[in-house]
Amino acid sequence: MSDNHFSGRVPSSFDFLLYLQVFDLSNNNISGTLPSFFNSSNLLHVYLSRNMLQGSLEHAFQKSFELITLDLSHNHLTGSIPKWIGEFSQLSFLLLGYNNLYGSIPTQLCKLNELSFIDLSHNNFSGHILPCLRFKSSIWFILLEEYPSEYSLREPLVIASKSVSYSYSPSILYYMTGLDLSCNSLSGAIPPEIGNLNHIHVLNLSNNHLIGPIPQTLSNLSEVESLDLSNNSLNGEIPPQLVQLHSLAYFSVANNNLSGKTPEMVAQFSTFSKSSYEGNPLLCGPPLLNSCTKEVPPPPPPGPSTDEKEESSVIIDAQVFCVSFVVTYIMVLLGIAAVLYMNPDWRRAWFNFIEKSINTCYYFVVDNLLKPFRIRVRKPLV
Template structure:
């Protein structure tokens, strides 16, 4: 099948190794998830330079990710989760500048998180519009986000982006450069052996909807700037060694319960039952006492917003009514305008 571009055999019970002949085919999209495939990736796709989608998740693959992975210059979705892959995450992945989603979860990867990973820019969208028949996603993909696995339809996948490295043996600190991935929607680094603080740069993840750093050995305070992540729907730093005060209970953080913070004995403040001491209260959080501070921070307390909106609305109604009562000419003009509007509506 020398012209084969799309191969979908997912959701079967196919066993055995990946054949080396795949590398001689002009494959663009490969869906082989949820089978019983064994062996390594060494020879399977090393010449498939036009691959955009490679979904080998939920199999029994072993070995390392080969260095030739960096030659897939069009790779957008790389899903290798739920296998038995091991070794270090190859630095060649940093050459893939058109990535949308990478899932290496539930494997045995070790070493550090790569600080040089890049994700798709707006240029890739333009490229897809020029060559729609060949390069558009052909099948839905199952992606775990917000702690649940979803089958994302074709219409949603072009705007979906993220990284799932959970449930591995990764060590070291979280690179601050990860905070520069401000277009991703999902970031899951849970269930590893990560140490050090949560990078302050995470406050720049402006589009992230799910952020899971739970079950590691992270230390230090939770950056107060995380309250600027207004798209955040799922958040967890549970079961680490974090200390200090929890973030302000402002949207979106007012929606997160104590399960997001449990397992950190030195954390204090709502929604946890442990109250902060005066020293903990004073340490990491900035105090906003003026309107200028609120404007610069980019958000306002929800209660303050609602009260001010209602008061302003009532005042405007009263002022308008007073003006119409005092000035009969304006009053007649107003009622004439209302009458004409009603006639036009009919």
Template sequence: MNVSSLLQSLWTPFPNLETLELRDYHLELLNFTNLEVLILDGSALHIRFLQSIAVLTSVKHLSMRNCYLYGTSDFQGLCELVHLQELHIGYNNIGGTLPWCLVNMTSLRILDIASNQITGNISSSPLRYLTSLEELRVSNNQFQIPISFEPFFNHSKLKKFYGQKNRLFVEIESHSLTPKFQLQNISLSGCRCDFTFPRFLYYQHELRYVDLSHMNLRGEFPNWLLENNKELETLLLANNSLSGFFQMPVNPLKQLTTIDVSKNFIQGHIPTGIGAFLPRLEHFNISRNVLNGSIPCSLHMTMGCFSLQILALSNNSLQGHIFSRSFNLTNLVTLQLDANQFTGGIPENLLNCSLLGGLYLSDNHISGKIPKWLGNLSNLVDIIMPNNHLEGPIPANLCKLNFLTVLDLEVNNISGSLPSCFSSWLLTQVHLSRNKIEGQLEDVFGDILVTLDLSYNRFSGRIPNWIDKLSHLSYLILANNNLEGEVPVQLCLLKQLQLIDLSHNNLSGTIPSCLYKTALGEGNYDSAAPTSEGNYGASSPAAGEAVSPSGSSTMRKEESVEFRTKNTSYYYQGRILKIMFGLDLSCNKLTGEIPFQIGYLNMIRALNLSHNNLMGTIPSTFSHLSQIESLDLSYNMLQGKIPTQLVELYALAIFSVAHNNLSGKVPDRVGQFATFTENSYDGNSLLCGQPLSESCYPNGSPNVSVSNEEDDDNFIDMGSFYITFIISYVIVILGIFGVLYVNPYWRRRWFYLIETYIAFCYYLLVDHLIPPRFCLGNK
């Protein structure tokens, strides 16, 4: 049954129908004059539908979110719905400016036009005259909103305003006017303005939700905002330029649960009375400021913030021990203290945090052993503690963490071998580089592992054949160990592998020719490890956020992987990591020829095969590496010419074939090859041409110019040509004299021929070239 028939059948038995919800339908017939509530969210409507809706004279609540209403806004039909109280037309693609007929909607309480492309200055729009509004949503449009908020000063009923991701501007304020509204919720996040705090907020005393993050607001931290609004629940001021001190109000804020003032310039200490004045605080993020001192005891003592779930103090200059013995944060889910100057060991009182899902202690001075009791925190998802002074082995108790997703202990002094049970079904990232871990690579990892970084350790033995069971592996970093044996062909079965670093080992054998079957050749990188930072105020975790078993999202940072390219080690993360493809087999004992199939790694950006024992020629298929930026083949035993087709590699920034046995002319100095110096070709005595000092034409430039396309086919090595010509000439002369000496008959014939030839030349000269007077004179 189509929608028209459906509505007709409903209209006959239910002429007084008041509420109709038709989501994801295409509406063609409107015949319900008594309808009061109409919800069409997700239906495929045409922009002209807004003109025909005027027949619904009784409708009070109309929702048309995400209904594909493309085109310039035409609200004529809507404007005739004078009894309308709620209008939701967000998440469409409506453009243009708001029509003035909207001023007829004098009963409108809630207006949602968010996530469209509507333009115009709100000061000169009909929104200025809709004084009955209680809630206004204009976020994600192209409005110009005055920072003074003066167009809404007469909206005495206005309680909620959401205008994030529009453009704020300064206009002349009238200091004699004060707003008649008392807002409860305001969001202007993402409206970058570079101004001081909006002045109208000084007059607000009923605020509950404030989101002014990502605006680059300047000036002193607004402690008055805490003092004036006793019912405040959420304060989001992240990513601004606020300075000064963060102070507690005179009276406790018993409703405040979330504070995010990260990425500012707040200085001083964390307020000592924070536990007493903010007793219900659940999310506290003051990271990336310039705080110093220690963590106040009032934050975590028995009478402190016992409801605290997320504590983020990272990237400050805090010091001392992490917590005192008086510790009562039993609801803590995320502890983020990285990039400070904390000392001492991992506090044992964290054992009381049975809900702890994220432990982030990187870049501090934490010492001692990794405690065994960490394995008893069964909800742990992330253990991220790189760049500390931790020592001893990785406790086998960590194998009890069934929800562990990320283990990052790189740049410590960890020793011993890997625990034999790292097969958590959720473990996706293992970062253990730059430690002292030894032993062989055992089959201890689960098959959903995405990143395995064991570089700069003391592992020995072979790269195991079971590596192919890690079917989701994208980043394999095993550099600077004592691994030996061949590069296993099982790597070719890892379809999502995009970074391989096996450099600085003792690997031997040949390079597998099948590596093009990985993501290096196919570009299949959709499953790269998701990474994201926490998002306060979101109803659900953002894509890529880790979620602890307790239900709260952790604050995992973007994953970072170290890889050497362009002669420098870089840390790749986020979107850059997802598009980075590289292969580094340098500083091993590999032999044989470079497989021509390596030229099919069309996604690769960095290829390093230097410092091996590779022989043969450079494959001409390397000209297919259109994305490559760094190519290093130095310190091998390669022979032959450098393929001239390499000049087609327009992204190439670093190129080296130094210290091989290459010969012939170097590629023409065109494109990127015009930037390479003689250092790229050092140690190849038979190479010639610019930028080398050895010329390919010892007697000067050849007379005939050869086109670039024919250069390789018509090129003659002049030195070799002269040597060959002289040798051939000598051989012919010696051959003639040898024959005459051995055979008397041919010797007589040869002298007779010479005598005849001399007589012929004599008479030719006398008869044709000498004047007759010379001949007569002789008579």
């Protein structure tokens, strides 16, 4: 019943469909909360994406332990992921992206051994990335051989890969594995154990608050096609071992605090443009414009010896001093003359000052310097 214009709540009459295995109401206008009667032990695939569902997941699907696909993306769900999620031993596709979920990612997800794809993007999850997650790519082949009609996927799923959302048909989903935790509030470092997920095709940790270096172990993701670590606070160098990822078609570490040299432009990395690295001021090397090698200035041409340079500099300095002194003296005199010419009051005061100064100097010389040379005339004795 997908892709219609159904509205309202999910009818409670569905509770009587005891043998229901596939429930698809995706891409409608279904509202309200998830009904608590979704507890059928026969449910295998639930598709409720792109609706207007609200509320939490706490009381829904608690007894649907055989669930393989749970797609509740693009709704308005709130709350955290219930801990009973760890009881879904067959769960392979968990799509909860584009909701308002919060809290930390429950460690119970580490109990799931049959995971193929987890999408928790565009929520408000916080805390650290679980280092214990496991993905298994061969699950579908085993289940199809044993239960071809029961475990085969029935509907396509919309999954973001290479920064674009695609609708993957069931036949392609058998080979699709990945982890999308983008656009949340996750913090801490990227666990090195993520490198053990060597079967995944998509790893998107962008737009979080991750810190620390990029683990060298990511070079073990031999089948990854899309690796996005952009818009975080990662630092350090980009591991050069990443050039071993020969299946990589999309790569981005833009807008971090990375430094050092970009990976060699070989194999798949020769196809990535500067947009994969921009926003890291301390990063250098192609395809970025800033080079890692600083240009050394050429040596100066041969010239006179040091002594000759010192002598010539002394001569030049003396000449410059004399010229500047004469020019300054002339400028001061001209400035005083111009001021006295334009202001008669200052001119009279200046001349009075000069006359007074001359008289003072004259009497000083006469009274002090010429005094020993004066001839004293004695009066004659009578």
